[in-house]
Amino acid sequence: MYELTVRTSFAAAHYLKDHDGPCARMHGHTWQVEVTLKGGKLDHRGMLLDFQKVKNLIKTIVEDLDHQCLNELEPFNSGGEKSPTAENLARYIYERLEPEINNQEHSSHVALVRVWESPDASASFMRLEGTV
Numbered sequence: 810m811y812e813l814t815v816r817t818s819f820a821a822a823h824y825l826k827d828h829d830g831p832c833a834r835m836h837g838h839t840w841q842v843e844v845t846l847k848g849g850k851l852d853h854r855g856m857l858l859d860f861q862k863v864k865n866l867i868k869t870i871v872e873d874l875d876h877q878c879l880n881e882l883e884p885f886n887s888g889g890e891k892s893p894t895a896e897n898l899a900r901y902i903y904e905r906l907e908p909e910i911n912n913q914e915h916s917s918h919v920a921l922v923r924v925w926e927s928p929d930a931s932a933s934f935m936r937l938e939g940t941v
């Protein structure tokens with residue numbers, strides 16, 4: 810099994826509804842996003858998937874988030890159950906990236922998306938068998 814990880818970042822504001830603390834007020838982060846792919850087979854170049862290809866796919870997603878107030882974007886602006894936490898951001902990026910990666914002609918899949926909202930705090934989303 811091979812694993813590759815690509816990292817990028819974007820800047821965006823958010824505030825957390827129902828949060829009992831300063832995070833309830835609007836503030837910004839430089840979010841770090843790590844995407845990890847896994848697969849068992851390399852292509853004829855010896856690559857699981859070209860880093861550049863992965864970066865381009867992530868770039869498209871991150872561009873929609875960059876310099877935005879996340880609370881104003883779908884799917885974070887409806888209800889309140891989708892507060893733009895690091896957890897929900899990780900899932901959002903995962904679910905947008907997954908079909909793009911699965912469309913490529915290779916054997917890898919998205920294993921994990923990790924979102925860092927500060928240098929010492931991150932949340933990840935991954936699919937485990939028998940769960941969402």
Ligand SMILES: [Zn+2]
Nearest residue numbers: 823832838926
């Ligand atoms: Zn925050």
